[in-house]
Amino acid sequence: xxxxxxxxxxxxxxxxxxxxxxxxxxxxxxxxxxxxxxxxxxxxxxxxxxxxxxxxxxxxxxxxxxxxxxxxxxxxxxxxxxxxxxxxxxxxxxxxx
Numbered sequence: 001x002x003x004x005x006x007x008x009x010x011x012x013x014x015x016x017x018x019x020x021x022x023x024x025x026x027x028x029x030x031x032x033x034x035x036x037x038x039x040x041x042x043x044x045x046x047x048x049x050x051x052x053x054x055x056x057x058x059x060x061x062x063x064x065x066x067x068x069x070x071x072x073x074x075x076x077x078x079x080x081x082x083x084x085x086x087x088x089x090x091x092x093x094x095x096x097x
Contacts, residue, residue: 035083039063044084047075052084 039045043055045065053065056072063080066072 035080036077038083039077039080044086046081046084047079048081049079 039055039058041055041057044052045055045063046052047065051065051067053067053073055063056066057064058077061077062074063077064072064074
């Protein structure tokens with residue numbers, strides 16, 4: 001019984017570490033992989049700096065992103081913050097009209 005009292009704080013610390021550090025990190029990793037799997041030419045994205053654009057071409061490490069007509073920039077693939085759904089783009093343009 002005395003041994004359990006000495007080990008219990010250590011067990012609680014490990015469990016707390018798991019719920020406060022490991023689980024959120026796994027969730028972020030899953031979200032990142034989901035975002036990366038949605039990338040394809042023609043998809044509208046937002047990169048981490050806040051720039052929006054349409055994907056022109058993909059490679060293993062980089063993306064060519066059209067941010068304006070006749071303006072294509074190359075960005076690191078990991079800079080993608082989120083993929084903009086097609087229906088959101090339609091809704092935004094109808095609101096502006």
